[in-house]
Amino acid sequence: MSGAHATDSHAGHDHGHGHSHDHGHGHELPFWRKYIFSVDHKVIGVQYTITSLLFLLFGFALMWVMRFQLAYPGQPIPIIGKMLGASLVDSSGILIGNGYNAFGAMHGTIMVFLGIVPLAVGGFGNYVLPLQIGAPDMAFPRLNMASYWVYLPGGLIMLASFFTRDGAAQSGWTSYPPLSVVNIGGQTWWLIGMVFLITSSLLGSVNFIVTTVQLRVKGLSFFRLPFFVWAQLVTSFLLLLAFPPLEAAAVMQLMDRVAGTSFFMPGGLIVTDVVQNQYSGGGSPVLWQHLFWFLAHPEVYVLILPGLGIIAEVIANNTRKPLWGYKALVHSAIFLGFMSFIVWAHHMFMTGMGTTLSTFFQFTTMVISVPSVIILTCFIISLWGASIRYTVPMLFALSFLPMFAIGGLTGLPLGLTASDIHLHDTYYVIGHFHYVVAPGTIFAMFAGIYYWFPKVTGRKMSDLLGKIHWFFSFIFINGVFMPMFFQGMAGILRRQYDQSYQLHGASAQGLSMMASWSAWCLGLAQIPFIINFFYSAFAGKKVGKNPWEATTLEWSAPSPPPHGNFDAVPVVQCGPYEYSVPGRKSDYLPQNIAMEA
Amino acid sequence: MMLLADAVSHYGNWLPPQLSTHGDKIDQLIFVLHVFMAALFFGWGVYFVYCLVKFRARSGHSATYEPVKGGASKMVEIAVIVFELIVLFALSMPVWADYKNKPPTEAENPLTVHVHSKQFEWQFHYCGPDGVFGRTDPKFISTSNFIGLDEDDPHAKDDLQFVNDCHLPTGRPIRMEIFARDVIHSLSIPTMRVKQDAIPGMRIPIWFTINKDATTAKVSEQMVQTFSLGRISWYRIRHHVAAQDYKNKAGDIILAKDKDGALGSNAAAGKEILQKLRDAGFTEISLRPSNPLEIVCAQLCGNNHYTMKAQLKTHTADEFEAWQAEEIKKKNTELEIEF
Numbered sequence: 001m002s003g004a005h006a007t008d009s010h011a012g013h014d015h016g017h018g019h020s021h022d023h024g025h026g027h028e029l030p031f032w033r034k035y036i037f038s039v040d041h042k043v044i045g046v047q048y049t050i051t052s053l054l055f056l057l058f059g060f061a062l063m064w065v066m067r068f069q070l071a072y073p074g075q076p077i078p079i080i081g082k083m084l085g086a087s088l089v090d091s092s093g094i095l096i097g098n099g100y101n102a103f104g105a106m107h108g109t110i111m112v113f114l115g116i117v118p119l120a121v122g123g124f125g126n127y128v129l130p131l132q133i134g135a136p137d138m139a140f141p142r143l144n145m146a147s148y149w150v151y152l153p154g155g156l157i158m159l160a161s162f163f164t165r166d167g168a169a170q171s172g173w174t175s176y177p178p179l180s181v182v183n184i185g186g187q188t189w190w191l192i193g194m195v196f197l198i199t200s201s202l203l204g205s206v207n208f209i210v211t212t213v214q215l216r217v218k219g220l221s222f223f224r225l226p227f228f229v230w231a232q233l234v235t236s237f238l239l240l241l242a243f244p245p246l247e248a249a250a251v252m253q254l255m256d257r258v259a260g261t262s263f264f265m266p267g268g269l270i271v272t273d274v275v276q277n278q279y280s281g282g283g284s285p286v287l288w289q290h291l292f293w294f295l296a297h298p299e300v301y302v303l304i305l306p307g308l309g310i311i312a313e314v315i316a317n318n319t320r321k322p323l324w325g326y327k328a329l330v331h332s333a334i335f336l337g338f339m340s341f342i343v344w345a346h347h348m349f350m351t352g353m354g355t356t357l358s359t360f361f362q363f364t365t366m367v368i369s370v371p372s373v374i375i376l377t378c379f380i381i382s383l384w385g386a387s388i389r390y391t392v393p394m395l396f397a398l399s400f401l402p403m404f405a406i407g408g409l410t411g412l413p414l415g416l417t418a419s420d421i422h423l424h425d426t427y428y429v430i431g432h433f434h435y436v437v438a439p440g441t442i443f444a445m446f447a448g449i450y451y452w453f454p455k456v457t458g459r460k461m462s463d464l465l466g467k468i469h470w471f472f473s474f475i476f477i478n479g480v481f482m483p484m485f486f487q488g489m490a491g492i493l494r495r496q497y498d499q500s501y502q503l504h505g506a507s508a509q510g511l512s513m514m515a516s517w518s519a520w521c522l523g524l525a526q527i528p529f530i531i532n533f534f535y536s537a538f539a540g541k542k543v544g545k546n547p548w549e550a551t552t553l554e555w556s557a558p559s560p561p562p563h564g565n566f567d568a569v570p571v572v573q574c575g576p577y578e579y580s581v582p583g584r585k586s587d588y589l590p591q592n593i594a595m596e597a
Numbered sequence: 598m599m600l601l602a603d604a605v606s607h608y609g610n611w612l613p614p615q616l617s618t619h620g621d622k623i624d625q626l627i628f629v630l631h632v633f634m635a636a637l638f639f640g641w642g643v644y645f646v647y648c649l650v651k652f653r654a655r656s657g658h659s660a661t662y663e664p665v666k667g668g669a670s671k672m673v674e675i676a677v678i679v680f681e682l683i684v685l686f687a688l689s690m691p692v693w694a695d696y697k698n699k700p701p702t703e704a705e706n707p708l709t710v711h712v713h714s715k716q717f718e719w720q721f722h723y724c725g726p727d728g729v730f731g732r733t734d735p736k737f738i739s740t741s742n743f744i745g746l747d748e749d750d751p752h753a754k755d756d757l758q759f760v761n762d763c764h765l766p767t768g769r770p771i772r773m774e775i776f777a778r779d780v781i782h783s784l785s786i787p788t789m790r791v792k793q794d795a796i797p798g799m800r801i802p803i804w805f806t807i808n809k810d811a812t813t814a815k816v817s818e819q820m821v822q823t824f825s826l827g828r829i830s831w832y833r834i835r836h837h838v839a840a841q842d843y844k845n846k847a848g849d850i851i852l853a854k855d856k857d858g859a860l861g862s863n864a865a866a867g868k869e870i871l872q873k874l875r876d877a878g879f880t881e882i883s884l885r886p887s888n889p890l891e892i893v894c895a896q897l898c899g900n901n902h903y904t905m906k907a908q909l910k911t912h913t914a915d916e917f918e919a920w921q922a923e924e925i926k927k928k929n930t931e932l933e934i935e936f
Contacts, residue, residue: 096900097899097900097901097902097903098900100900101897101899101900101902170900171897172897176780176781176896176897178779178780178781178797179780179781179897179898179899182779182780183780183899266797266798266799267798268735268797268798269778269779269797270715270735270738270778270779271716271778271779271780272716272779273738275735281798283798284798285781285796285797285798286796286799319652319660320654320659320660321660321661321662322662322664324664324665325664350783350792350793350794350895351794351796352793352794352796352799352801354697355690355693355694355697355698358693358697359690359693359694362685362689362690362693363685366681366682366685369681370674370677370678373674373677374674376641377641377670377673377674380641380644380645380648381665381670383645383648383649383652384648384652384665385652385660385661385663385665386648386652386660387652387653387654387658387659387660388648388649388652388653388654389654390653390654398649401645402638402641402642402645405637405638405641406638409634409637409638410634412630412633412634412681413626413627413630413631416626416630416684416685416688416689417689417690417693418622418623418626418688418689418690418692418693418696419623419626419627419630419689421623421696421790421791421792422612422623422624422627422787422790422792423627424792424895425783425785425792425895425896426895486611489611489612489627490611490612490613491612491613491787493785493893493894493895495897495902496902496903497900497902497903498903499903501903501904501906502891502893502903502906503889503891504613504787504788504891504893505613579660579662580659580660580661580662581662582662587659587660
């Protein structure tokens with residue numbers, strides 16, 4: 001069926017292309033085949049996008065409740081307090097310690113595994129990548145469909161854990177044993193959910209790699225690929241190689257919880273005064289940490305790389321000149337991907353690591369900062385000599401740059417063991433990684449949504465609502481995370497249900513009020529976006545193939561593209577960012593010869 | 598019980614006060630890094646804002662196809678790499694190696710303390726003057742014997758155990774062996790720049806020395822320096838109280854014992870005190886940190902993780918021996934009474 005069709009090389013293809021593809025059926029697909037169990041990468045991309053945006057909103061909502069407890073410790077949660085279950089609040093509607101920890105663990109898990117990765121890779125990668133290489137679909141469309149339909153149950157299983165008697169998993173998104181093995185709550189569901197989610201990513205990553213290698217159209221050599229495709233390719237390698245150890249570890253922890261094994265359980269444990277004789281022991285909690293972080297460090301590059309890819313596209317398009325240092329960008333992305341596999345133990349400096357190992361990991365951590373600096377520098381230098389259009393995607397892309405800089409720079413004191421002694425497990429860490437994912441990746445995601453929305457729907461989003469969304473998001477997101485660096489310096493630790501308990505951080509606790517109010521206002525600032533997104537999909541201004549006057553191949557397909565994507569198979573004549581080429585009337589030269597004006 | 602408001606004024610707004618011999622180098626590294634980070638950020642930032650304005654799209658302006666020549670950016674890149682290498686090899690690795698690779702020798706007479714961490718408290722086990730820890734076994738654990746000490750072991754006679762109450766001498770190396778009974782905890786003493794995970798199944802040693810300055814200050818100009826990276830200065834002194842009354846020749850009190858703020862509410866007031874101490878002929882004064890020093894848990898360990906906190910009290914070396922002898926006497930008297 002479609003699998004066979006998609007792997008035919010285009011070179012020898014002589015079917016007529018002036019009609020939409022039916023893949024041999026000769027009749028229209030029923031609704032449930034076209035929109036629910038679809039093998040079309042565009043439908044799957046939209047499914048991933050909507051699902052992940054809903055998960056992101058839910059994960060954000062968990063934090064609104066947590067931030068209320070942080071700003072007003074011991075007060076009943078307004079409006080919904082009494083509605084939450086006994087695993088979360090007491091009888092007056094005050095969040096309890098278990099509830100706080102459950103929200104915390106699930107916030108991290110949902111944002112990383114159910115929100116950002118499915119959006120960045122499953123949403124944007126799926127939709128845009130085949131279009132950008134001129135392919136009619138992914139190499140394995142059914143595998144693609146499978147990866148979505150394994151992701152969704154995995155996410156729902158995790159959410160279902162909130163409704164069990166003891167509530168959701170509450171041992172951090174990092175799930176360190178022995179706590180995660182002995183703790184009450186839905187850790188078992190979390191582990192099962194992780195197996196589903198990881199499987200989904202593995203299926204997807206194989207697809208992306210094969211598609212990129214095999215299905216590029218004529219003329220599209222590797223060094224003519226848009227940087228977005230390179231970013232997705234490196235990301236897919238990271239997913240493919242890094243996730244399996246965590247899937248294995250998740251199964252091992254599951255066995256420790258339900259089958260009495262001791263993979264991570266040492267002997268002699270006494271939990272709440274009860275000797276844990278059911279474990280033979282001999283297991284190592286540190287083993288889990290190694291297996292977890294072996295994935296979770298490359299995972300953070302999975303979180304940022306697609307965002308960098310989107311930023312590259314938006315910057316090139318809105319500066320009207322080629323990206324500066326394309327080769328440096330590509331080599332840096334590849335080097336970054338490789339290095340990301342040998343830095344993981346910088347998350348474990350405080351576990352009792354000796355100097356030999358910690359020296360190695362400190363060193364690799366310093367080295368990995370170099371390609372990040374190169375990538376950021378290339379983007380900033382791309383602005384020189386430009387003609388900058390301040391479109392909504394560009395506003396998000398530009399504001400990404402200093403935000404990513406703050407996130408990246410604050411990684412330095414954390415990556416050096418000596419300074420990490422003071423800063424480990426404090427709010428400084430929370431500030432650091434949130435700067436990279438929140439005003440970093442999430443802003444890149446918004447840039448991508450505003451940028452590719454016209455291609456997906458055939459309609460533009462409202463510029464006014466977009467600018468309002470950007471402006472208030474930018475202000476309030478800084479209001480949430482900037483105070484955290486000061487709190488971390490003062491020694492305020494993370495995962496604290498009540499920060500006022502520890503006096504050494506007292507001076508900086510007032511900042512929690514500022515962070516909480518900023519978080520609630522940030523939530524309100526998303527309303528213009530939500531309205532814009534749904535309203536414009538049905539009633540936005542209609543556009544043609546290339547409203548942004550962009551060069552890459554997706555803009556030579558109709559908006560929205562039909563099944564099979566292109567009216568005529570594209571042929572590539574040049575690099576991806578030929579803007580303002582001297583001697584030409586128009587200020588851009590499309591990659592697809594057929595689109596040339 | 599110190600109120601939040603008092604704690605704010607004692608702890609200041611940036612890094613907490615630092616009382617160990619190795620901590621100053623950590624603070625120095627943090628400071629140097631942030632200067633570098635700020636320089637890089639503002640450097641990039643100026644270039645960035647300049648581009649946003651100069652190269653905005655407007656009528657009559659178009660973009661240039663040719664790439665900018667990369668000379669300056671290569672220099673910046675190389676400078677960043679060189680700086681990171683310097684910081685790594687000169688400021689971080691040696692500090693970490695020093696902290697990790699140099700356990701106190703027998704000659705330095707370290708104090709060894711066993712720290713047992715469990716949900717949600719810290720237990721401290723002292724071996725007493727005989728230097729040998731009494732045998733422990735879970736079967737002896739009870740509400741009064743929380744570490745499970747076997748009182749029949751002759752070495753246990755001079756052992757002491759406390760929950761959430763830690764006493765340490767200054768100026769003498771301390772070696773802590775950290776145990777976890779149930780889940781991963783993390784021993785964190787922010788005011789000593791000490792942090793070490795406590796992992797079940799492991800016995801992890803750490804060592805540090807509390808600076809004698811935490812309990813003794815030379816009467817000198819340094820006491821009233823307003824800013825100095827880690828050295829004695831008014832900035833640090835103001836977080837202390839006098840350990841005894843200091844009187845001038847006429848018998849008037851210059852510095853009252855344990856009185857908050859007696860060392861002056863600002864550097865100028867501090868200078869006055871300094872002069873009076875000099876006139877009275879003192880060369881050194883004994884101090885105590887006025888803010889409560891805390892040992893907290895830095896790794897999520899359950900629903901009451903945030904409550905896991907011990908008080909840390911510092912003593913001079915002699916005071917510590919006296920305190921320890923007193924406690925051993927008290928313990929053995931209680932044990933006798935039990936029979």
